[in-house]
Amino acid sequence: MDAVTRKIPSHEVTYARLRDLVLFGHLAPGAPVTIQGLISDLGAGMTPVREAIRRLTADGALLPQGNRRVSVPHLTLGLLEQVAFARLTIEPKLAELAATHLNPALIDRLQGLDNLVDQAIRAGNVPGYLAANHAFHFALYEVSEAAVLVDMAQSLWLRFGPSLRVVCSRYGQAALPDRHSEALAAMRAGDPIALARAIERDIEQGVDQVRLAILQGEI
Template sequence: MTASQQTGRLPTHEVVYRRIREMVLFGELAPGQPVTIQGLAGDLGAGMTPVREAIRRLTAEGALEFQGNRRVCVPVLTLSQLDELAFARQSIEPRLAYLAAQRATPGDIAHLEAVDAELNRAIERGDVRGYLQHNHRFHEDLYALAQARILASLAGMLLLRVGPSLRVVCGRFGTYGLPDRHRDALDAMRAGDADGVARAIGADLQQGIDQIRQSLLAG
């Protein structure tokens, strides 16, 4: 097919995995929504086998959840699970930010600033999807600088778990009027203050967690 040129040499199950991952991260799949193998296979124009494999991966990462029987859905966060996520993220992500700050070159910082600028533009535009995408990109690219694959993969899984709920939050309240912790992180980065970067990232993700908590409490 023509689309296979764009995907280069990536196997179908990998492409499907990334696609579904995006759907979870950026709110195309809402929390609680059931996911069927044949449905996805139809939508994505793939066979059932690659879709099955992608779903297994995403289930292992916590992006999807077995429903006891043999059904799969996007997990709905409870308050206590949100506490677990808050703890895990606060443990892992500031550390990654610290390591990243130590290794960042001026070019790396400029790149992150560009991503952050696009993020802010998306906010002003009221583009929720763009906001989520660039926010995720910012954290992902930052953590990649840390050159700590295991910790980064853990952080990726944690982001996957908060993704759907973040989407819901953004639909309700905006993200206006909140302090810009990314800006703080970038400033500290330019100043060579790795601890400051870690603190800023910790504050940033705490903001997101708190917003989700508000949303859960509101019902």
């Protein structure tokens, strides 16, 4: 049985659904949600939901609140600086490593994902932007052959994504980070260093916006 036809375990499906709720900001930072509510929203049983919560809590993406409630933690300035340092260390390196594995078909795929990013920005579609932006970055990172670094990057995005959603929703199109055109140009030029630098600037843009929002008490 191949990967396409193999049945995905229900607990993995539940985890992926809850992870996406956190990653794309559908659960607002600081707003508690009940485990029973998540069971209803995810269409899953108590055991897989509790397991998904346990895994996301271990990643720092959820915070137990007692009374069968959890919430997405607020991103403080101190935590943001740690997340930013880690992202700016790991993700440009992933891009540099991925550059040696790029081919025209993959670059075309990444261009298609960036087209979805651009469409979402023009439409002011924040959830669509967040999903397409994530897909662009991790389609690139996944070919780096650096699985440990990819896992670390995923965990960092879980901590950063909810706050970025708040910023993007409040400030509109101007708050949607996108330096992908620079990254794509570097890919086509076969320049790993320029690709890493473009990804670094893309991250810095989003971090700067979230930092400003924190300093101004917006999130």
